[in-house]
Amino acid sequence: MSLNVVIFTSFYSIIIISVLLGCDTAVNSSSICKKNPDICDDLHQDSWCRIEKSDLIGSRLITKHEQPTSGKALYSQLIHLEKYNKCIELASGVKHILAPKRTNDRVRAFGLSSQSLAELQVLTKESHNVHLAFYHWMRFNDQIAKNKVLHAMQLNLIDDINILANIASHFQKYDLNKAKATYLDVLNRSSQDNFKPEWLLGLANTYQKLDNAAFTYLLSRANILMTDNQVSEKKMLMIIDGDTTLQASLDIQAKNLADALGEGHYPSSEIKRILEKE
Structure with a gap:
């Protein structure tokens, strides 16, 4: 089987690809596959794993029309291929008594996508x-x-803050000051669209290991404000030894931090200066 990953030639623009990918998922995927059978011939036909299949087709289409092929595009394809492969593995276990061809098609897709994934992993x-x-x-x-x-x-x-956040987590095991600096850099580089509240917990955990109870509380509270996470207020207060006066001040700062990150103005905020001064 030929590998659906890298060297392709085309005169279509990336702008057209982006417009196409914004259309209805099912109709759009079908249209793309008709025009580009080479990126779909190892995929299944029915509606199972619709999102995973659509995302994989989209990433393959971008890879096909991007010359030269970037590492970031191949990384995206690896991630989407993994997700599709896991989904179709589960779907292949669903037996269709009245339509056994569907089951066979999914089993085939699982085998071929497993092969494509292994080949792409070796290639990269x-x-x-x-x-x-x-x-x-x-x-x-x-x-x-x-x-x-x-x-x-x-x-x-x-410049990929998701990679930097993972590096910060890695540093937690070896160098807490590097972990702190990297997490703060992640916050500074983040935007309203790409920020992940879990990064606050990573930084809170770092400050906890550095014995900074106040910032551990502040960052944990900001995470709570930005998510639906449930928390024991008694345990939260225990972080700062039951100091309710300090808690009131930190709650205000946590609200300011959550607002700054959620609205995308953290780099120019006062709370950034407070965190980086420590």
């Missing part, structure tokens, strides 16, 4: 691209890939 294993090295570090604990990522960070070559 030695890459020096940050996204692909990050993938192999996270998926296979590849130490050579990890060193590539950390070296790129030292050279300030990483």
Whole structure:
């Protein structure tokens, strides 16, 4: 089977691709597959795993029309191929008594997508691209890939805050000050659209290990304000030894932090200066 991943030639623009991907998922995927059978011939036909299938088709289409193919595009394809493969594995176990061809089609798709995933993983294993090295570090604990990522960070070559957040988590085990600095950098680089409240908990955990109870509370409270997480207020107060006066002040700062991150003005906020002064 030919690998549906890399070298393609086309005169279509990425703008057209983006417009196409914004259409109705089912109709759009069908249209794309009719025009580009090479990126769909190993996929199943029915409506199961609709989202995963659509995302994979979209990532393959971008890869097909992007010349040269970027590591970030291949990384996206790896992620979507993994998700599709896991979904179709489950779907392949559903037996259709009246339509056995559907079951067979899903089993076939699972086998072919597993093969495509394995081939793409091998193809990208030695890459020096940050996204692909990050993938192999996270998926296979590849130490050579990890060193590539950390070296790129030292050279300030990483602008993907999701990768930086994972590096910050990694530093928690070895260097708390680096973890703190990296998490703060993540907050500073984040926007209203890409911020993840879980990063606040990562930074809170770092401050807890640094014995900074006030910031542990502040960041945990901000996370609560930005999510639906349930919490024991008694345990929250215990973080700061039951100091209700301090709690009142920290609650205000946590609200300011949540607002700044949620509205996208954290880089110019006073709460940023407070956190970075510590």
